Amino acid sequence: MTMLDIHNLHVRVGGKPILQGIDLSVSAGEVHAIMGPNGSGKSTLARALSGHPDYQVTEGEVSYEGRDLLAMDPEARAREGVFMAFQYPVEIPGVNNAYFLKAALNAIRKHRGQEELDAIEFMALMREKATLLEIDPSMLSRSVNEGFSGGEKKRNEIFQMAVLEPKLAILDETDSGLDIDALKLVANGVNAMRSPERAIIVVTHYQRLLDYIVPDVVHVLSGGRIVKSGDRALALELEDKGYGWLETSA
Amino acid sequence: MTTATRTIEELANREYQYGFVTDVEAETVPKGLNEEVVRLISEKKREPAWLLEWRLKAYRTWLTMTEPTWQNVHYPAIDYQDIIYYSAPKKRPTLNSLDEVDPEIRATFEKLGIPLEEQKLLAGVAVDAVFDSVSVGTTFRAKLAELGIIFCSFSDAVQEHPDLVRKYLGTVVPYSDNFFATLNSAVFSDGSFAYIPKGVRCPMELSTYFRINAQNTGQFERTLLIAEEGAHVSYLEGCTAPMRDENQLHAAVVELVALDNATIKYSTIQNWYPGDKQGKGGIFNFVTKRGKAAGVNSKITWTQVETGSAITWKYPGCILQGDNSIGEFYSVATTNNWQQADTGTKMIHIGRNTKSTIVSKGISAGHGQNTYRGMVKIGKQAHGARNYSQCDSLLIGDQCGAHTFPYLEIKNTSARVEHEASTSKIDEDQIFYCRQRGLSTEDAVNLIVSGFCREVFRELPMEFAVEAQKLLSVSLEGSVG
Numbered sequence: 182m183t184m185l186d187i188h189n190l191h192v193r194v195g196g197k198p199i200l201q202g203i204d205l206s207v208s209a210g211e212v213h214a215i216m217g218p219n220g221s222g223k224s225t226l227a228r229a230l231s232g233h234p235d236y237q238v239t240e241g242e243v244s245y246e247g248r249d250l251l252a253m254d255p256e257a258r259a260r261e262g263v264f265m266a267f268q269y270p271v272e273i274p275g276v277n278n279a280y281f282l283k284a285a286l287n288a289i290r291k292h293r294g295q296e297e298l299d300a301i302e303f304m305a306l307m308r309e310k311a312t313l314l315e316i317d318p319s320m321l322s323r324s325v326n327e328g329f330s331g332g333e334k335k336r337n338e339i340f341q342m343a344v345l346e347p348k349l350a351i352l353d354e355t356d357s358g359l360d361i362d363a364l365k366l367v368a369n370g371v372n373a374m375r376s377p378e379r380a381i382i383v384v385t386h387y388q389r390l391l392d393y394i395v396p397d398v399v400h401v402l403s404g405g406r407i408v409k410s411g412d413r414a415l416a417l418e419l420e421d422k423g424y425g426w427l428e429t430s431a
Numbered sequence: 432m433t434t435a436t437r438t439i440e441e442l443a444n445r446e447y448q449y450g451f452v453t454d455v456e457a458e459t460v461p462k463g464l465n466e467e468v469v470r471l472i473s474e475k476k477r478e479p480a481w482l483l484e485w486r487l488k489a490y491r492t493w494l495t496m497t498e499p500t501w502q503n504v505h506y507p508a509i510d511y512q513d514i515i516y517y518s519a520p521k522k523r524p525t526l527n528s529l530d531e532v533d534p535e536i537r538a539t540f541e542k543l544g545i546p547l548e549e550q551k552l553l554a555g556v557a558v559d560a561v562f563d564s565v566s567v568g569t570t571f572r573a574k575l576a577e578l579g580i581i582f583c584s585f586s587d588a589v590q591e592h593p594d595l596v597r598k599y600l601g602t603v604v605p606y607s608d609n610f611f612a613t614l615n616s617a618v619f620s621d622g623s624f625a626y627i628p629k630g631v632r633c634p635m636e637l638s639t640y641f642r643i644n645a646q647n648t649g650q651f652e653r654t655l656l657i658a659e660e661g662a663h664v665s666y667l668e669g670c671t672a673p674m675r676d677e678n679q680l681h682a683a684v685v686e687l688v689a690l691d692n693a694t695i696k697y698s699t700i701q702n703w704y705p706g707d708k709q710g711k712g713g714i715f716n717f718v719t720k721r722g723k724a725a726g727v728n729s730k731i732t733w734t735q736v737e738t739g740s741a742i743t744w745k746y747p748g749c750i751l752q753g754d755n756s757i758g759e760f761y762s763v764a765t766t767n768n769w770q771q772a773d774t775g776t777k778m779i780h781i782g783r784n785t786k787s788t789i790v791s792k793g794i795s796a797g798h799g800q801n802t803y804r805g806m807v808k809i810g811k812q813a814h815g816a817r818n819y820s821q822c823d824s825l826l827i828g829d830q831c832g833a834h835t836f837p838y839l840e841i842k843n844t845s846a847r848v849e850h851e852a853s854t855s856k857i858d859e860d861q862i863f864y865c866r867q868r869g870l871s872t873e874d875a876v877n878l879i880v881s882g883f884c885r886e887v888f889r890e891l892p893m894e895f896a897v898e899a900q901k902l903l904s905v906s907l908e909g910s911v912g
Contacts (some may be wrong), residue, residue, distance in 0.1 A: 231867050234859070259869040271864045275882030284878065285868035292869070324882065341868065 184209045184380045185230075186350060190241035192222075192229045193269060199225040201405035202241070209348070210377040214391055214416060215397075217402035218424040223384045224268060224404070226280075227353040230382075231265040232258050245349065246295035249395045260292035262348030266338035266355050273325040278337070279307060281325045310343045316371045332363035339370040350374065351382045356390040368393030375395055401427055453560070464511055465755040466490060469617050472517045472801035474588050479593055482600075489616030496610045503802040503834055504742050504771040506715060509680060516618045516651070575633075581626040583654050584639055584822040587626035595626055596668025599657055603686040603723045603750070611682040614721035618807040619653035619684065627662035627693075631867075635893050638667040658693035660726065667895050679704075681740075691726030691753065694861040699747075699889050700899055703739035710769025710798070713741025720747035721777075724756035724785075732759040734890045735778065736899040741770060746804065748777030751785035751813075758787040761887040763899070766831070775805035775836075782847070789820040792884050795831035806838040809846040816846045824854040825883050827876070905909045 185207040192200040195323055199222045207213050217223050229236040230243065232255035243250040250258060260273060271282065286299040286306075296304065326334050337356050342350055352371065356364055371381065371394050383394055391399070391413065399415040400407045401424070409415065409426055418428070439637030469490045473483040498509070503808050581592060588596050605718050606616035627633050658664050668685075681703065691694045697720075701888035706713025714737075733747040743766075749758025758777035778787035793801040807818045824833030835852050857879055881888070890897050 234864055249452065255866040256871055259867055261567065262444055265867055265868075271858065272859055273864070273879060273882055275885035276878055281868075281878065283863075283876065285870060288869040288874070290869075345868070422738075430875045 182370045188242045191239045193237045201237045211397045212381045214396035214399045221402040222405045226283045227384050260289050264347030265351045269355040270334040272327045276325050279321040280389040331358040346420050349380050353384050388416045453652040472784040490608045502773040521858040537783045571706045579628040585622040585624045590849050603721045614686045615651045616684045621652045622653035625656045627658045629659040635665040635666050650681045654685040657688045660691045660734040661695045665696040679714050685720040687722030688723050689729035692728045694730045696732045699735040701737045705739050706741040715742045716740035718745040723750045727753040729753050730757040734761040737764040738902040743772040745774045750779045752781045754782040755784045760789045760792045763884045763887045763888040765794040766801045771800045773802040775803045775804045780809045780816040784815040787818045791822045793824045800832045802834040804836045808840045811842045814845050818848045820850045822852045826856045
């Protein structure tokens with residue numbers, strides 16, 4: 182069943198048109214990779230879907246579980262199960278990582294009519310997920326992303342995803358700046374999240390990540406449009422030939 | 432307009448929750464200030480002659496003084512003859528239990544969310560409730576008395592422990608100290624008194640709630656707290672005030688004395704009526720607070736959360752007289768709408784190896800103006816003195832202001848003084864990050880602000896920390912992890 186249906190999406194950033202008519206359909210259980218050269222609009226797509234206020238939708242529709250996603254606030258989208266792993270996770274000094282995540286989880290649970298978790302239940306959940314993702318528990322008691330290395334920040338994003346259990350996860354260049362070990366850890370985390378109920382969109386510049394997170398569908402963005410879609414073989418082909426090949430053939 | 436700014440405006444536009452007036456008949460003296468009024472106040476309180484003399488000296492000194500103008504706040508001229516200097520609830524209660532407290536006053540406390548009996552039962556906090564100028568309820572006195580601890584209203588202390596009051600009153604803040612403290616010395620109505628005897632560790636947090644009520648009544652509280660050798664005490668002071676159109680003057684004085692090896696922790700939540708959205712009304716809060724770390728190894732910690740008042744003028748300081756004594760100041764001051772705060776501390780190093788720490792967090796929103804003003808003075812004899820100061824300002828929106836005025840006066844070359852300052856704005860990206868995780872913009876702002884204030888909040892006693900966070904509409908940090 183289609184979870185996310187994007188039709189003719191146009192997005193401007195600071196008045197400049199970036200996305201110029203995206204059509205994309207993602208079903209539960211699928212992993213889609215969005216690839217493309219720098220400036221093609223990959224990250225813009227991720228941020229527009231999460232409702233970033235700087236990304237202005239000028240045309241098109243996005244339906245999420247049959248509802249108008251674009252009419253929803255960022256927090257409403259999050260509570261309905263849309264999660265974005267940030268390319269540049271922000272630091273929030275003085276705010277305890279675990280506390281932050283508990284507040285987020287309980288906001289989502291409350292929205293769903295579930296009971297809020299108390300500190301003890303939450304800690305149990307944290308421990309379980311931390312073990313799963315091989316996260317050092319000391320990271321949880323530090324301030325949100327403050328003083329984290331690039332790799333720690335990205336792993337923290339995946340950890341948050343694991344705790345919040347979204348229906349639709351969007352990974353915005355989560356692989357950038359990761360060494361191969363960190364990349365594997367992040368990929369393992371994402372793979373552990375794969376499920377028939379969940380859709381995952383992986384935005385990436387490099388094929389490398391897709392060695393570890395094997396996508397069902399690969400889309401190539403260029404000039405704000407999807408110029409080619411295919412299966413995993415497309416990603417490998419890109420690796421071989423580079424993006425230039427597509428831009429000329431498009 | 433950005434979402435963050437919108438939320439700030441919503442927060443800013445929120446009505447003051449504690450604005451209401453209690454209808455209790457008040458007994459007042461006529462408006463205005465002269466020697467007769469000073470005598471009348473003293474007489475009403477059946478004070479000994481020496482105290483009347485002290486008040487009169489203060490009054491005569493005050494006549495020669497002028498209101499300070501160096502502070503970075505602006506307000507219409509105060510007409511000191513248009514103020515009522517004494518007001519007491521008419522039915523002066525003589526109470527055996529809280530049940531005998533005027534039901535209306537009780538209801539007032541309920542509205543404030545601080546029912547005395549709950550305080551008693553739940554928090555284990557002894558509360559000396561100051562309603563207007565006369566205490567109406569005192570709890571735990573008996574239990575504290577077993578340990579030799581005296582905790583009562585200032586007026587009662589004058590009657591029951593005149594020698595102690597006489598010995599220490601004005602020894603930290605002399606009656607001639609400054610315009611507002613001198614005014615207070617002449618006309619102070621009531622306040623709290625605590626005495627912790629030698630070697631006693633006070634088993635509970637001592638707490639007072641202050642409240643201005645009768646119209647046009649200046650609030651002139653006087654607090655005196657003495658920790659004898661080796662004594663430990665933690666004192667909490669919090670207040671809210673009813674909504675008023677005209678400005679109300681508040682000029683309190685707090686004096687702390689810590690003898691050898693004594694520790695005093697004094698925490699304040701200040702939430703006087705800040706005025707309306709247009710900057711009309713609100714309390715003018717001119718406060719003099721000072722502690723003398725008189726003994727060796729003594730320690731005084733001031734922690735304040737200043738969220739209220741139209742004008743805040745307040746510099747809780749420490750005189751570090753004893754060798755190895757320690758002074759600390761942790762402050763969060765918020766100014767919203769048209770509020771103005773000029774606050775900070777004075778650390779006066781006199782003894783050897785004295786240490787002071789200053790952590791100041793100023794948050795400005797709306798048209799609020801927030802000034803940190805702090806003085807670190809290291810005397811000639813203060814060998815090995817150390818100070819660390821950190822002043823951070825957080826700006827919310829683009830119409831507010833933050834100002835920092837650190838003063839350093841160092842007369843001993845062995846001193847080490849460090850000062851750090853930062854100014855930041857709440858970042859849109861931080862807010863979006865929180866929203867993407869499911870938090871509302873308002874919760875996001877509160878979270879970021881609470882993180883900013885964390886170093887100060889963790890200095891507060893637990894029950895106060897909760898209240899402080901509530902006041903800043905922030906959720907509690909550190910409950911997990």
